[in-house]
Amino acid sequence: MAHRTYGQICGVAQALDLLGERWTLLVIRELLLGPKRFGALKDALPGISTNLLSARMKALTEAGIVEHVQLPAPASVSAYALTERGEALRPTMDALAVWGFDLVEPEEQVAEGWMSRPSWLASTLAASASPGSLGDRVVNFDIEGDRFVVRSDADGLRVRHGAAEDPDGELSTDMRSFFEMTQGDGSPEDPVAAEVLEALAGR
DSSP, rough: OOOOOOOOOOOOHHHHHOOSSHHHHHHHHHHHOOOOHHHHHHSSTTTTHHHHHHHHHHHHHTSSSSSEOOOOOOOOOOOEEHHHHTTTTTHHHHHHHHHHHHHHOOHHHTTTTOOOHHHHHHHHHHHHOTSSSOOOOOEEEEEEEEEEEEETHHHHEEEEEEEEEEEEEEEOOHHHHHHHHTTOOOOOOOHHHHHHHHHHHTT
16 A cells, blocks of 8 residues: 655654554554554554554554664563654644543443543543642552553653552542542542642642
C-alpha cells in the first residue's frame, strides 16, 4: 500500500501524514504509560487486527518514534517503547486527552459496552493537575487488575503501568469507587493515596 500524504509543506499536515492513521495515536497513548509487548498492545486496542498493528508499529519504528527494547528481569522479553522523539508527543497527547475529556459520558458509554481502564482516567486527570502541588510522591494503584503508578514531582503527575517497589502509598479498589474518588466523593484510608487522588480530582 502506498504511503498516503497530504502533500503540504506544513507541520500539522506532515505530523498527520505520520500520526493521523486510525489507531496510531492510541498506540502512542499506551506507550506513554510504559513499554509494552506486542500482545499487551493488542489487548489494549480491541478491534485492531494483528496485521494492522504490525503495520502501525513498523511505520512508527521507521519514523524513529518507537524502538525495540528488552524488558528487565523477571520479564526479560522484547517490547516496544517510545524514543525521545516519541516522548516529545506527551504534551500534545496530554492536551488532546484533557480536551476530549469533556466528551466522556461514562455511565452511558459503559452501558453501551465501551472499554474503560482506570489508568486512562488517571492519565487524563494527571495531565490537567497542577505541577508540583504535592511534592515527591509515589503511589501504587490496583483497580480491578489495572495496575499503575502515579508519581508526583516538581513537573507534575505522571502515570505508568506496573508497580513501584517502594511506594509511599497504595490503593486497591473497584472501578466505580476509584471513579467516585477522582470526582471528590470519598477518600481511601491511605493518607498519601488520598493526597494523590485529591490532586487528580483538582482539589
